[in-house]
Amino acid sequence: MLNLLLALCCWVLLSSTAAWCLQRSARRFSALANWPALAPLLLLVSVLPFLPWPHSAVHLPKQWSEQLDHGISPFLALPAHPGWVEQQPLQALLPQLATLLLALGSLISLWLMARQWRLWRALYQLSAPLPLQALQPVVQDDPALQRLLAQYPTLQLQQLPVGGSLFVSGIRRLVLWLPEWFWQLTPAQQKLLLWHELKHLQRRDPLWLLCWRLLCALFWFNPALRLLERHFQQAMETQVDGWVLAQKPKQRALYARTLLQAIRAQHQATPAGRWLQASAGSGCGAVLQHRLGQIMQPGRVLSRWQRRLIITAICALCLPVWAIKTELTGLAPAQWLAPLVQGKVGSWYGEVHSFRQNKPHNGVDVIAARGTSVQAVAAGRVLLAGTGSLHANLGNVVLLDHGGGYQSMFAHLDRVDVQPGQQVDAGQEIGILGNSGRTTGPHLHLELLLNGQRIDPATVLPLDQLQGATGE
Incomplete structure (x- = not known):
């Protein structure tokens, strides 16, 4: 985490x-x-x-493929190991508290979006529906505009109950919102605004804007998203303006005046608190000045090779x-847990006994009832799961990579509940304890590695929390 x-x-x-x-x-x-x-x-x-x-190949200790006996004798219990690590519960809770704060902020942002959606619904109920034929007098002498309008036979017209500017909304149910002053414009101005809004529908701009707002709500802690959203909206409006003027190149001045009129109507409606948003009037003064400047004096457009060069530079x-x-x-986990909730350590790391041909024990053996749930000692990724990858003496095995060079290996499981490549959290069940492989009875054999070398698990894991950890 x-x-x-x-x-x-x-x-x-x-x-x-x-x-x-x-x-x-x-x-x-x-x-x-x-x-x-x-x-x-x-x-x-x-x-x-x-x-x-994709991760690189897993390098396993060669001893795991050799003929070694990892069984234990339940009667060989030694005193408690001295290498306990002091726990810091408050420090361990800080990542969870930070994650909870981020999630809470996202929920609040989504709730505000839902509240705004309810305001849209209220505005929709207050507005008056208009038949699509109401636009026929406007488009009747413009065949190109008629064809563009015919692409949206389900388009709904809504007469705004208050002032504002012309805009479109909706993803599946498309709505064209018309203010009262729209019908007072000249036919040429009405056509220009219709060209503009229908082009937004053709480009699916309402969907893109919704995606940006969802991203800003979910990741409210990232101010860059709002800056990128603002750039996208400004460039979107400028590009649509350019497309409209490409259809009507001789009406730049008229288009600019019409846009100013829409912006003025939007700003007059906003202070009253009865208006939500309109595309024509959104943005600060510098953005609107840039947009009007592009209408009167269009700037340069990036060529194809320039765009490719910019994309290459950004990818770098x-x-x-x-x-x-x-x-x-590569950071080490911040939270370590014991592999079992209840159990008894039957054999510590480094113990020498004739049962293992006087070879030091490579891990820790924990005795518990067969079928006891085995949990991940820290968050990580499953490298191996099941049988066949390591020596048969180990039985069912789970190998986890925790970052920071730490890996944990769980052997002699009766059942494995994870798959290779799966991400697991600290405390998540990865299998059940058993006696698969070569053992003298049900137990868990646990090994901990740091940079490919075995280390004493008791120096990292809170094994003192196990019931009967001393083997008494």
């Missing part, structure tokens, strides 16, 4: 840096400000380094982040 929190912090840092660079570059190069795909591209590149990638940002991710995934 701590690794996840650190990865989120690095993602916030990387995405914020990318968003800041985008803002600085867009002020200098207007072509970047007019490219909507740049924002989701930066977001994708900032996430890629933290996605799970992943290289240092991959190195950071390697370091993050």
Whole structure:
């Protein structure tokens, strides 16, 4: 869990840096400000380094393939091992508290989105429905606009009960919201606004905006998402403006005046607290000034090779982040648990006995009733599960990788409940205790490795929490 929190912090840092660079570059190069795909591209590149990638091959100690006896004798109990580790419960709870705070913030943000959706529903109920034929006088002398409108036979028209600007909404049920002043415009102005809003529907812009808002709500702690959303919305509007003017190149001044009128109506409605949002009037003064400037004097558009060059440069940002991710995934777990809730240590690490041909014991043997649940001692990834990978004496085996060079091996299980490649949490059941392989009775043989070398599990795991841990 701590690794996840650190990865989120690095993602916030990387995405914020990318968003800041985008803002600085867009002020200098207007072509970047007019490219909507740049924002989701930066977001994708900032996430890629933290996605799970195929891991390298597993290197196992050669002793696990040799003819070694890992059985125990329940009568060989020794005094408690001196290498206990003091526990710090408060420190161990900090990652869980941080995760709970992040989840709580996401739930609150989603609740606010749901509350806004209820406001939309209230606005929909207060508005007056209009037949689609109400637009026929507007589009009757424009065949191209008629064909574009015919692509949306289920489009609903709603007369706004208050002022505002023309806009579209909906994913499956598409709605075109018309303010009262729309019918007071000249036919040429009405056509320009219809071109604009229908193009938004054709591009599925309401769906894209909804996705951005969901991301901002779920990951409320990342300010870069709001910056990228703002860039996407600005570039989206500028691109749609350019498309409209490509259809009506001689009506730039009229289009700018119509847009200003829509923005003025939007701002007059907003202070009253009765308006939610409209695309034409959204954005700060600098954004609106940029948009009007692009209408009157269109800027340069990125060529195909320029876009490829920018994409290549952005992807190069992943290289240092991959190195950071390697370091993050190498961190040791913050929480260690005992492998069983109840059990008795029958043989400690390093014990020498004739039962093992006077060879030191390579792990810890824990005695418990057959069928007792065996849990992961820390969060990690399953490397091996089942039989066939290691020596038959070990029986059913689970091998976990915990990061930081730590690996844990559980042998002699009667049943395995995990699969290779699966991610497990600390305390998650991975199997049940048994006596598969070569044993003298039901028990769990546990080994702990650090950088491929066996270490005493008692120096890391809280085995003193086991009932009867001393074997008395």
